[in-house]
Amino acid sequence: MSPALLPKHVATVVKYQRDPIKALAMFNSVKNENGFKHTLLTYKCMIEKLGFHGEFEEMESLMSEIRMNIDNSLLEGVYIGAIRNYGRKGKVQEAVDVFERMDFYNCEPSVQSYNAVMNILVEYGYFNQAHKVYLRMRDKGVIPDVYTFTIRIKSFCRTRRPHVALRLLNNMPSQGCELNAVAYCTVIGGFYEENFQVEARQLFEGMLEQCICPDITTFNKLIHTLCKKGDVQESEKLLNKVLKRGILPNLFTFNIFIQGLCKKGALSEAVRSLDGVRSEGLTPDVVTYNTLICGLCKNFKAVEAERYLHKMVNDGLMPDAFTYNSIIDGYCKMGMIQNADQVLNDAIFKGFVPDEFTYCSLINGLCCDGDIDRAMAVFNDALGKGLKPTIVLYNILVKGLSQQGLILQALQLINEMLDHGCSPNIWTYNLVINGLCKMGWNIDSGYDFLIENIEKGFIPSLTTFGQVLNCLCVEHRVLEAVGIIHLMVRKDIVPEVVNTIFEADKKEVAAPKIVVEDLLKKSHITYYAYEVLYDGIRDRKLHKKKLPTRCSHDRGTSFKWQPVRQYAPVASEEKLLQHMCSAYLKSVLGYFFCFYSTGKIMEV
């Protein structure tokens, strides 16, 4: 007599089988075993597995099956799992559909289901819809719990309203909901995000005074918001406070700190914390190395990054796509294409398959190098190897072509991308316009536009600054370009770190440099423009010289894009040009709603 096959055995096998389709085959085959019947547990494991791996068709058909075999009122957990997995893959509509159908299938959603769907809506920025779900939940008499509150708090923080989030937090006790560290830290993070340091610190203190202390996971999330901005100092202050309460940092904590140190350019410190990890009894992992390597590369230290690549291999860690792509990108951004090639070839030899990121970096590097022919060749080669081109990759090429003055080829490529089902976006248009500026067709109106708006108190986006600066640098109009940098400093359009310099004279010298470096880091300006500007801001003759103004003519026409063409465009091109013109005007309107690295919201 063979031992009976139990549901828990089937569930275990489903869980540990890596391949979801193989798991499903096994799941189906045991239906024929004598006396075996699937239970809620086995169905749930199988549905979860399929959903986790994005096998949604199979998941849906199994959900139909479970409805026929299991009491429908018991299926909420299954639906929540499906909602979450749809959410993980960005399929928001599908997640909502599952939720909407629940009570049709005799499964009354509880607060957990409402929370699950609200959370996905908030995560993907559908704040109004999330609020509607909340109102419906109240309407149905479902009582919100601490998760509901935290999700709503998050929604307020994401919409840059931390003070509203705080009010909601303070209302929780009166609604019978106890505060916890996650709710607190969500609000605190919201304050930091918007640079309300004082409020954030106060609330953190207040939380500890209530004897509510975050666990390491919650704490890590909080300092991550700080470190992403490069504010390691504040993170350290917070860390010291929780250390006293017996919280121990883990590898995540260190990795977050390394990211922050790189972000603020403290590279030697970042490198040193690698040893710090070990002295805490922890072992650096691939992410630790990748974070460091990526940080070095972003700071134009790809050679050193490559040394760490070898070090991680010596440590017995396997470099992954992330590692290689970071270094390749780093070399390309420095114009060291040969080194990038070398790293790529070594990687391929070790079995690495170049992906979209790799090609983006490489093609971008070649374009910046002026080697548009090889860039196109690599692109076509990648297409031949089955790479699915994306809007990003197209934009890189459009940029490359435009910058070479090959506007017609750029337009041709935009036509091709339309054929490939890729729609041009605002970047695409700006890139072509940028190319036109470079050819001297429209730089003056771009410049006027920028200066005029600043004088009126509107602050254009950093992208716009970058475009105009690039154009001016290419034309060697250094005086105007440097003038813009000084204007940015005067108008406080500067990265946060500038405000940590208290001595005025120090600030005056350092701020322009920081602005230029920040523009480069965020890729708003080219490396060439960076060099021109860097020299320019050190030139005493240019320093403080009054900015030339030339905004006397009618603004109504000053930034209209009117390309001069040597010959009549073919019909399809003309249509495209019209389309692009209207899009550009839309983008001009868009400037009024931009927000900036300084965290200010522009008011119209």
Next chain:
DNA sequence: CTAGGGTTAG
């Protein structure tokens, strides 16, 4: 099971 943890691209 539902809020909260780390690394790349225009």
